[in-house]
Amino acid sequence: MSHIIEATNLHAWYGSSHILHGIDLQISRGETIGLLGRNGMGKSTLIRTVLGHVKQRDGQIRLFGQDKSKAKPHEIARLGVAYVPEGRGVFPNLTVHENLVMAARPSATGRNDWSYDKVLQTFPRLKERISNLGGQLSGGEQQMLSIGRALMTHPELIILDEATEGLAPLIVEEIWRVIGEIRASGIATLIVDRNYHKVLANSDRALVLQKGLSVMQGEAAAIANDPKLASYLGV
């Protein structure tokens, strides 16, 4: 099976605080991984480390079989790893149209199926607001824009950090529907979300973090049924 990401023994620090204590993470093509853990257990740090944003890091990160442990964030993105960050990262001073097209590109292998039109078809709301500024959108619309923008870079993997945070229930349903569509189209995903039932139901495998260590990992269904899960998530 070919891996998109193979990270081994990842460590990360913010200043003097040691956040990740040796985590392994593998993501294969087309696979969905759920990343669980309470707040402050290192989920976002793990993501930002894999993306190259955390400078104080150690361990090996292989992307598509090549060693990218020292790669810069834009190089990692160019290999086909897209990021939908917590807080959405929409550019408030760019229009919806500009947010979508500014970084659009075919994949490294030339795939070009997530066209501008297809993204607007997937998110009809964005079409109505196409010339509004990103800062004028509602939270749900910003989330759709952030996901649409990621899709237009034709990634092999999309990392979704708290994609449903602070959204109304109907919009949350809409976002999960789109995540399902993304999975169905063969793009791998790494999902972080408060609603762990939803995450596990929508993942192939899962990883549970506790104080910067991975304490459970395996088939999502098996983890969902493991009695230890509740204690790790504090529920």
Next chain:
Amino acid sequence: MDLSTFLIQCLNALQYGLLLYLVAMGLTLIFGIMGVINLAHGSFYMIGAYMAFALAPMVGGNFYLTLILGVVLAVVLGYVLEWAFFSYLYDRDHLQQVLMTYGLILVFEELRSILVGDDVHGIQPPELLAGTLPLGDIMTYPVYRLFVSGMCILLALGMYYVFSRTRLGMMIRAGSVNREMVQSLGIDIQFLYRVVFAAGVAIAVLAGMLAAPISSVYPGMGNQVLIICFVVVVIGGIGSIRGAFFAALLIGFVDTFGKVLVPEASGVLAYVLMALILLWKPNGLFKAG
């Protein structure tokens, strides 16, 4: 003031305002968008003026070749400066930016003194543009000033197009609010900012070269223009290319007509204008972008 004097003053104001815009546009890119307080920006203007003087003999006195050579050198200079100094300043606080770039002013002035000397020089406009146009019955207007205005307008339109209509412009604007997200979209923001900085330097150098035949070339000429450019950027709204354009023209008219109508107060008019505008609109006339 009769009509033709008024017309000539209008043309002067326009030309001064447009030239100011050219320098301020570079400052908008570097200060307003990349977030570095660049006190050395006036030095680039000074370097440009001295290039117009010192490079001309190397290209057989051809004014246009001098312009091209100067711009090429300026891009290289900007690229190297960003790599060596400015790339370390983005995340630093304003005090460090001020200290670093003030230091650069001293270095540039000293280098200028060593390489070209401290004399004041006059520069002749090229023959083709040296003439005057009749304006009314007795007044005339120098063709070179019209040429400078035309060049400024062309550059302003070009920059506006790049900034507001191209993907490059979108990336630059996006980078001003969220560098990390821009990187995560696969854009090498370090390289992008290096290019933007080089462009900002090149524009200021070009402005200095264009201004040389009008204002003469003298030590410290950059510092005068620096202060008024910060006024332009602040009045226009920090980070706004459009704002800088209108603010520069406004300053051009206020300064030019101030000198004619209230010569005693002309030195402070631009600053009074800034104070009034900031009282009315504390963030300047336009929003960033």
